[in-house]
Amino acid sequence: MNWQVNYALKNIWTNHGAASAQHIRDDAIRITMPDRPDVVAVISDAYAINAELAMRYQADFPDMDFLCGYRKECVWEGGAIRYLESNTIGWGNAGTLGSAIHTGDVNTAAQKDYFFSYRLIRQIRSVTNLDREFDRVFTMTLASGRTFRVGMIMEYEPTADAIRTFWDRFGPIDIAWNINPNGYPTQNAIEAGRGLGCEVMKWDELKVLLRNR
Amino acid sequence: MGRVKSAVAEPLMTAREVAKYLLTSCESLREFESFMFGSSLFGVGSDFDILIVGPSGEPLSRLKAELRLAGKELPLDVLYMLPAEAEETGFVTRAGCRPLMRLAAGEKR
Numbered sequence: 307m308n309w310q311v312n313y314a315l316k317n318i319w320t321n322h323g324a325a326s327a328q329h330i331r332d333d334a335i336r337i338t339m340p341d342r343p344d345v346v347a348v349i350s351d352a353y354a355i356n357a358e359l360a361m362r363y364q365a366d367f368p369d370m371d372f373l374c375g376y377r378k379e380c381v382w383e384g385g386a387i388r389y390l391e392s393n394t395i396g397w398g399n400a401g402t403l404g405s406a407i408h409t410g411d412v413n414t415a416a417q418k419d420y421f422f423s424y425r426l427i428r429q430i431r432s433v434t435n436l437d438r439e440f441d442r443v444f445t446m447t448l449a450s451g452r453t454f455r456v457g458m459i460m461e462y463e464p465t466a467d468a469i470r471t472f473w474d475r476f477g478p479i480d481i482a483w484n485i486n487p488n489g490y491p492t493q494n495a496i497e498a499g500r501g502l503g504c505e506v507m508k509w510d511e512l513k514v515l516l517r518n519r
Numbered sequence: 520m521g522r523v524k525s526a527v528a529e530p531l532m533t534a535r536e537v538a539k540y541l542l543t544s545c546e547s548l549r550e551f552e553s554f555m556f557g558s559s560l561f562g563v564g565s566d567f568d569i570l571i572v573g574p575s576g577e578p579l580s581r582l583k584a585e586l587r588l589a590g591k592e593l594p595l596d597v598l599y600m601l602p603a604e605a606e607e608t609g610f611v612t613r614a615g616c617r618p619l620m621r622l623a624a625g626e627k628r
Contacts, residue, residue: 307529309592316531317565351592378566378596400565400594463608467575467599492604 308333310351310376317400318407325407334367337407345412347372347403350380355397357385364393372396372412374403381475382417382441391416417441419460423485426509427456432516443476448516454480457504463489464506466498473502481515482506534560537567537593538622544589547582550574552605554616566594570616572605 307329315335318327327337330346337345346369352359355375364370373395375382382397390397396406398417406415420441427433427446435447442458457479461468464484469491472482482504484491491499491506499506507515532540534555542548551573558564571582579599586597605611 310594312529313531313565313594321563321565376565376594378594404565461598463604463610465598465600465604467579467601470575471599489608492600492607494601494604494607 308349308351311335311349314347314349314374314376314400314403317404322404322407330367332366333363334370337412339407339410342410345371345407347374347412349374349376351376352380353377354381354383355386356383357389360386360389360395360397364395370395372398372403372406372415374398374400376400384438384440387416387438387441420458420485423458423483430516440476442472443479454515456481456483458483458485459491459506460485461489462486464491464495466492466494469495469498469502469504469506473504478502479504481512483512484508532593533562534567535622535625538619540593541569541586541589542619542623545582545585547578547585548619550578551582553619554611555619555622556614556616560615560617560622566596569595569597569619570610570614571597571599572602572611575601 311329311333315327315329318325318337325337325339327335330336333348333350335347335349337347346367348363348367348370350373352375360373363373373390378399380399387397394413396412396415398415402415402418405418406412428436432449433446434449436444438444445453445455447453455478457472457476459468459472459482469482473479482499484506496506538555551571554570555567556570557568559567573579586595600610
């Protein structure tokens, strides 16, 4: 059994009361909840999931309801997200799968780390165009015609390393948006962003920017 | 409802075992302060939360490479902080972080 399948099964058995789960084969598990249809989840150990990999998983497991990137650092490309969502397949990390098991919306679940923030941006009127390149990176065009490449930083308290690592991995961004409402970026993180050429900000500052530019 | 458990599921590493494993397999950890925090300390959660406090630059790059290798088949969620950031945030105390050395040695809080 793959290591990530082993962890996923144990996690469901330990933390998800009424759910039961069993290994089907390779990366796939079946999850059973009382009074609900069974769910097939594919537990991937990939560091990055693109459309090609998502399609391959679906070809291997045609009844896949949810694709889980078990690694915390797993990155989802925009193409994979569009492919999965258009095929009514949920996607996200182990936490997203866990929540979806309880709510019963496994097929429509999306990585919960970024779900609410991205939805918030989609609802802003001054944003006329949105292109989601990765689960955590999008380019938005405002009514004024200005375009910003935005990175969503989910850390509780983003550090200088978090900003630099993000920049190295995803390329230049204009805005590093700290989407976790509870913490604040460290001073070193703000300075690291400045040094690279991006503004590290919370929602209150981003809101003002959206209103004024 | 009865739980269906595959007969081939293997036991997972405990927090103490993970601490020992990381200290053994990542030599560069000697140059940093390292901690575990969060639910993984109590045997629940889907991954192991690790905090590394220390310098940036080459030593950090080396450590990241070692941790990436060590975490090939282990769900690690690693947070890196500069000493000044650890001090600014008070994260070590606030999050109840436990030093990997003490955890590996089986010391109680």
